[in-house]
Amino acid sequence: MFVRARKMHADEVDHDVPLVHRLIATQFPQWADLPVEPFDSSGTDNAIYRLGQDMAVRLPRRGTAGDKDLRWLPRLAPLLPVPVPVPLGEGRPAEGYPFSWSVFGWLDGVNPSPETLTAPELLTKDLAEFVTAFRRIDLPDGPPGYRGGPLSLLDAPMRIALDDSRGLVDTDAVTxxxxxxxxxxxxxxxxxxxxxxxxxxxxxxVQGRLSAVIDFGTVGVGDPSCDLIVAWNLLPAAVRDDFRAALQVDDATWARGRGRALAIALIALPYYLNTNPVFAANARHVINEVLADH
Incomplete structure (x- = not known):
């Protein structure tokens, strides 16, 4: 008996292994005999299922998940210093599942966490190289990046999150x-x-080094401070200045990056408190790290 995956959003659609089998069988019959296994992921936009040993099926959890990466990943991949997902097929809504979905090549590695880093100095270098490469991309007609606009656009949802987070964090300090x-x-x-x-x-x-970057649904152009959030959601304070120096970040951009990290974390904390414990735990970590930086 298959159990449906835990939902993270009130408007999330149902998905399970039998559904993925049916979608693959009808739209990609060449892969119909491959095993399908749910993959435990803290990702909030897409549910991931492993297809055989070399592929992943990505199902948007709800209609807000975009497919910009299907268009841009083939053009971005040759310009980046680490592997990124390779789209192998785009599926259509069917079998009661209402959204477009996709098949990607599988990338080996594990998600890092602040508590499990084994080579933070080397990972800092890897991340700085990735962000630098991204900033140097010169592709025309890039779409607006998610959260890539002015920091002030996050103020209204932050005020709501502050009310929702009373009793969870020191809201006076966060404010x-x-x-x-x-x-x-x-x-x-x-x-x-x-x-x-x-x-x-x-x-x-893999072995403490950045081996791949995934989920490019938010990719686009905008304020470079957007890609500084990793300084607080993952990197230890001891190497944070090395990350900043490698990217030659000015004071204003650094402060906007810190503000974005704080906003993302605070908005996420009450929302995912009971549905995504990994994400919620990281949100608490970010809030503590940002407050320590002020």
């Missing part, structure tokens, strides 16, 4: 930190290419 970073001048330069979601769940490591 003071947020308002300080919110006063920072906005990015005045040209928009640059950004991944825009460098969370631990979107990174893979």
């Amino acid at each position: 003071a930190a947020w308002e300080a970073d919110l006063k920072t001048p906005e990015w005045a330069g040209p928009p640059v290419w950004i991944h825009a979601d460098l969370m631990p769940g979107n990174l893979l490591v």
